[in-house]
Amino acid sequence: MTNKIAVLAGDGIGLEIVAEALKTLQCLQQDFGFSVELEPAAIGGAGYDQFGKPLPDETLAVCRQADAILFGAIGGPQYDRLERDLRPEKGLLNLRSALALFSNLRPAILYPQLASASSLKPELVAGLDIMIVRELTGGIYFGQPRGIRVLENGERQGFNTLVYAEHEIERIARSAFDISMLRNRRLCSVDKANVLEVSELWREVVTRVAGDYPDVELSHLYVDNASMQLVRAPKQFDVIVTTNLFGDILSDTAAMLTGSIGMLPSASLDSSGKGLYEPVHGSAPDIAGRNLANPLATILSLAMMLRYSLQQAQLAELVETAVGRVLDQGIRTADIAGGGASVGTAEMGDAVVAALRKLGG
Ligand code: IPM
Numbered sequence: 001m002t003n004k005i006a007v008l009a010g011d012g013i014g015l016e017i018v019a020e021a022l023k024t025l026q027c028l029q030q031d032f033g034f035s036v037e038l039e040p041a042a043i044g045g046a047g048y049d050q051f052g053k054p055l056p057d058e059t060l061a062v063c064r065q066a067d068a069i070l071f072g073a074i075g076g077p078q079y080d081r082l083e084r085d086l087r088p089e090k091g092l093l094n095l096r097s098a099l100a101l102f103s104n105l106r107p108a109i110l111y112p113q114l115a116s117a118s119s120l121k122p123e124l125v126a127g128l129d130i131m132i133v134r135e136l137t138g139g140i141y142f143g144q145p146r147g148i149r150v151l152e153n154g155e156r157q158g159f160n161t162l163v164y165a166e167h168e169i170e171r172i173a174r175s176a177f178d179i180s181m182l183r184n185r186r187l188c189s190v191d192k193a194n195v196l197e198v199s200e201l202w203r204e205v206v207t208r209v210a211g212d213y214p215d216v217e218l219s220h221l222y223v224d225n226a227s228m229q230l231v232r233a234p235k236q237f238d239v240i241v242t243t244n245l246f247g248d249i250l251s252d253t254a255a256m257l258t259g260s261i262g263m264l265p266s267a268s269l270d271s272s273g274k275g276l277y278e279p280v281h282g283s284a285p286d287i288a289g290r291n292l293a294n295p296l297a298t299i300l301s302l303a304m305m306l307r308y309s310l311q312q313a314q315l316a317e318l319v320e321t322a323v324g325r326v327l328d329q330g331i332r333t334a335d336i337a338g339g340g341a342s343v344g345t346a347e348m349g350d351a352v353v354a355a356l357r358k359l360g361g
């Protein structure tokens with residue numbers, strides 16, 4: 001069976017890091033008999049430049065037909081002054097929404113080789129392995145009404161709406177409980193139920209769903225406390241489930257615990273397991289085109305794609321093992337080199353391919 005993969009490199013370092021993930025994919029094709037068909041398409045600023053919108057219709061059509069989507073990064077200062085609907089970010093948000101990719105998995109795993117790259121003491125983060133499950137197609141990111149209006153006194157007022165319907169809470173909760181069952185069976189739901197009605201409902205629905213998962217130990221934290229606990233004692237967490245906005249913030253914090261946001265992959269899944277795979281980091285326009293970016297988050301996103309959408313758990317493990325081997329060899333891009341010797345984006349990609357070839361025998 002040929003796997004159809006839509007390739008949306010996007011902007012900034014997106015092009016360079018996706019190119020390295022494609023090298024890995026090519027190696028899987030040549031040495032491991034994995035069959036893929038790639039369908040490149042424009043997104044974000046590139047979509048705007050080529051088609052006048054951040055999510056061109058052609059791109060959405062390509063994504064709908066694909067088995068999975070490999071995504072680089074979007075955004076750049078040249079697009080910041082466009083009206084909101086034309087900005088690169090809107091391309092990604094509309095794609096998540098159009099494909100109903102409501103379940104966003106963001107693992108934060110500390111590779112033992114990188115313990116010294118974390119900003120926390122090694123003993124606090126050694127062995128860290130957290131999974132953040134972020135709701136991705138609802139909440140304040142999409143709630144209506146929204147906008148900037150002029151009040152009677154002539155002053156402008158910005159407003160957004162934080163809404164969650166029960167079915168949206170229930171499906172992300174089930175997603176998180178299912179993942180907890182495959183891990184250490186501890187789930188922490190993060191909300192702001194001491195202040196927000198929407199969080200009160202969130203907590204009630206998550207607690208109700210817990211009834212179907214008697215083997216999972218459920219706890220609840222307010223988001224302010226959760227953010228503190230993440231930097232105080234991060235290893236207390238196994239799986240965290242939370243809303244779109246809280247998940248956006250907490251996943252950046254969790255990422256930094258592992259040393260570099262350049263290491264963290266993500267999966268965004270619909271109810272049937274089709275998904276978009278992207279690094280958690282952004283387009284980093286300051287280092288774009290300079291062979292400086294770390295491609296490992298994108299390569300690890302490819303591994304997640306193999307596992308969650310393409311049913312190739314063995315190949316996924318091979319790719320992850322290859323990344324571990326490269327780190328064992330002391331090969332580092334600048335973001336994880338701690339000021340020491342470093343290699344470029346392309347060299348890191350080549351090193352992963354070399355390690356993968358060796359694993360293939
Ligand atoms: C992320 C990003 C996006 C988000 C932006 C680029 C729209 O920060 O994936 O975490 O806020 O969801």
Ligand code: MG
Nearest residue numbers: 248249252280
């Ligand atoms: Mg973010």
